[in-house]
Amino acid sequence: LHFLIAAIGAYMLLRRWRHACYLSIVGALLFTLGGTIVSLSNLLNHFQTAVWLPWVILTWERALHAPSWRNFLTFTVVSAVQFLAGSPELFAMSMALVAVDGLRIRSIEPTISYQRVIGFFFAGNLLVIAVIMAQLLPTLELIFQSRRLQRIPAGEALQWSFNPLSLVNFFFLDKEVDPTLANGTRLFFARRAPLLISSYMGATSLFCLCLWCFYSAIRERIVVIALLATSLIIAFGDYTPIFPFLFNHVPLVSALRFPEKCFFFTYALLFYMTIKGLREFLNAEEKSIKAPSVILGSICLLWLAVYLLCRFNSDILADFVATKSGVPPLTNIHAGVVASVLANLERQIILSGGIFFILWLVKTKAIRLSLFSVLLVSVVYVDLTWAHRSYLFPLRADFVDARQSIIPPAETGMKRVFYYPLTQNLHPSFLAVLGRPSFKEATALSFQNLLPNVGILYGVDYMQEIDALGRQPYTDFLYFASQLDPSRQVKLFRAVNIGYLVSFQPLSAQGLTLKRQFPAYYSWLYQVDNPMPRAYMVGKSTAEQNPDKTLRRLSSDEFDPTREVILDRE
Numbered sequence: 001l002h003f004l005i006a007a008i009g010a011y012m013l014l015r016r017w018r019h020a021c022y023l024s025i026v027g028a029l030l031f032t033l034g035g036t037i038v039s040l041s042n043l044l045n046h047f048q049t050a051v052w053l054p055w056v057i058l059t060w061e062r063a064l065h066a067p068s069w070r071n072f073l074t075f076t077v078v079s080a081v082q083f084l085a086g087s088p089e090l091f092a093m094s095m096a097l098v099a100v101d102g103l104r105i106r107s108i109e110p111t112i113s114y115q116r117v118i119g120f121f122f123a124g125n126l127l128v129i130a131v132i133m134a135q136l137l138p139t140l141e142l143i144f145q146s147r148r149l150q151r152i153p154a155g156e157a158l159q160w161s162f163n164p165l166s167l168v169n170f171f172f173l174d175k176e177v178d179p180t181l182a183n184g185t186r187l188f189f190a191r192r193a194p195l196l197i198s199s200y201m202g203a204t205s206l207f208c209l210c211l212w213c214f215y216s217a218i219r220e221r222i223v224v225i226a227l228l229a230t231s232l233i234i235a236f237g238d239y240t241p242i243f244p245f246l247f248n249h250v251p252l253v254s255a256l257r258f259p260e261k262c263f264f265f266t267y268a269l270l271f272y273m274t275i276k277g278l279r280e281f282l283n284a285e286e287k288s289i290k291a292p293s294v295i296l297g298s299i300c301l302l303w304l305a306v307y308l309l310c311r312f313n314s315d316i317l318a319d320f321v322a323t324k325s326g327v328p329p330l331t332n333i334h335a336g337v338v339a340s341v342l343a344n345l346e347r348q349i350i351l352s353g354g355i356f357f358i359l360w361l362v363k364t365k366a367i368r369l370s371l372f373s374v375l376l377v378s379v380v381y382v383d384l385t386w387a388h389r390s391y392l393f394p395l396r397a398d399f400v401d402a403r404q405s406i407i408p409p410a411e412t413g414m415k416r417v418f419y420y421p422l423t424q425n426l427h428p429s430f431l432a433v434l435g436r437p438s439f440k441e442a443t444a445l446s447f448q449n450l451l452p453n454v455g456i457l458y459g460v461d462y463m464q465e466i467d468a469l470g471r472q473p474y475t476d477f478l479y480f481a482s483q484l485d486p487s488r489q490v491k492l493f494r495a496v497n498i499g500y501l502v503s504f505q506p507l508s509a510q511g512l513t514l515k516r517q518f519p520a521y522y523s524w525l526y527q528v529d530n531p532m533p534r535a536y537m538v539g540k541s542t543a544e545q546n547p548d549k550t551l552r553r554l555s556s557d558e559f560d561p562t563r564e565v566i567l568d569r570e
Contacts, residue, residue: 161237415499
């Protein structure tokens with residue numbers, strides 16, 4: 001449904017920009033099946049927000065060109081829907097694009113005043129806030145109870161930064177799906193999977209970006225490239241010194257986690273440049289075909305030159321792959337990666353040659369426009385589908401329930417479950433096992449081991465959670481518990497109703513009993529001795545407002561949770 005929303009919105013927006021029908025279809029395919037939107041489908045709240053961008057721009061332009069309450073309210077409602085989809089970062093980027101688009105329209109249509117652009121923009125956003133207040137107020141209350149009022153550590157905030165080398169992926173497939181790996185993806189030029197698994201926008205995009213640079217006005221070129229460079233610098237995160245400097249000195253920037261998400265803004269600009277460059281080339285007069293043909297032919301020759309260099313000097317490619325990906329040289333895996341890179345280069349040569357050929361044929365009127373439109377749409381669709389289909393729904397969901405979980409949910413009763421990570425940090429933010437599970441096995445591990453927050457589906461309760469906001473009491477608990485030695489951790493776990501520990505390594509601590517080892521699930525299940533029940537009666541209460549002191553008492557030998565309770569007020 002959301003892919004359909006994105007495709008229809010992109011098509012209608014391009015039709016409003018007076019693109020031909022077939023070019024609007026090409027643009028809808030590029031936006032919807034391009035790597036960024038496909039990658040965001042793994043980050044559901046960001047995906048659900050991103051697909052509304054064309055609709056937001058479309059309704060915004062209608063409100064500017066034909067001011068009326070109906071058009072203004074339509075823009076407001078669509079913007080509110082995008083906000084409620086769940087990604088405030090992508091919504092903010094969308095509003096920035098709305099502002100840029102408003103200034104663009106003002107520059108080409110003097111009848112639209114700056115007052116109208118600015119007034120509609122601020123009035124629309126204020127009305128959006130009013131419309132979503134029923135959701136926004138509880139969210140603000142939650143934020144005030146979370147760690148988001150504190151500074152996020154730079155190491156966590158910059159954890160996912162866009163690797164500059166990944167820009168190659170915009171034109172070239174630099175990875176492939178490999179179901180034998182736990183993360184399901186074999187990277188050619190990187191060691192760590194990015195947040196956005198793909199940014200590929202098709203072989204057509206390189207042609208179109210060069211054509212945009214050739215045909216666009218100097219003023220537009222300067223403005224768009226400046227915006228592009230700014231968004232890329234932010235997305236690069238800690239790969240440049242600029243974003244860390246802004247993070248440390250600008251409060252608004254310090255609230256942003258994972259700079260790679262800012263590539264969505266870059267993606268929108270690249271989409272605009274791509275589709276406009278293609279239109280300008282097709283609408284240009286026939287006498288101007290010589291220079292564009294040289295540009296397009298040079299791109300084809302460039303792909304061929306890179307392929308020949310790698311093909312006949314394979315040591316250069318092999319060393320580059322080994323250095324960037326960390327795959328040991330002279331192994332079957334390394335040889336497979338090198339072969340895949342060469343195969344993808346051959347693919348780009350064939351696609352680029354085919355696109356250049358049909359563009360040359362239509363400009364020389366050797367084929368009809370109707371035949372060209374069918375060929376162009378087909379090439380773009382096949383290219384993007386070939387590149388990204390394997391990333392979407394690579395597994396059937398029914399295998400998750402095919403095997404029983406390590407704890408029957410009914411057995412947990414009223415006791416909490418706790419996942420014990422391999423590191424000292426007790427936040428359940430990642431999963432690491434002592435073994436080499438396949439992608440299917442690794443995907444099933446969270447369900448089979450009832451890791452947070454999967455067990456909620458079966459009625460299992462936790463003393464952990466995956467929560468982007470991080471409520472402050474929970475954050476205090478995790479930070480304190482991570483500093484304790486295992487025996488004191490068990491005392492604390494016992495006091496807060498934790499009955500089971502799930503671990504991917506053997507544990508040894510007083511108060512823990514090994515219940516069972518699960519080699520097929522790479523896990524060990526431990527039972528906490530005599531955990532406190534969920535509800536019970538005590539005869540004594542003490543008040544303590546300092547969370548650290550409370551947790552210190554709960555984990556001490558002197559405290560008896562069966563006789564006393566600690567409250568945060570009298």
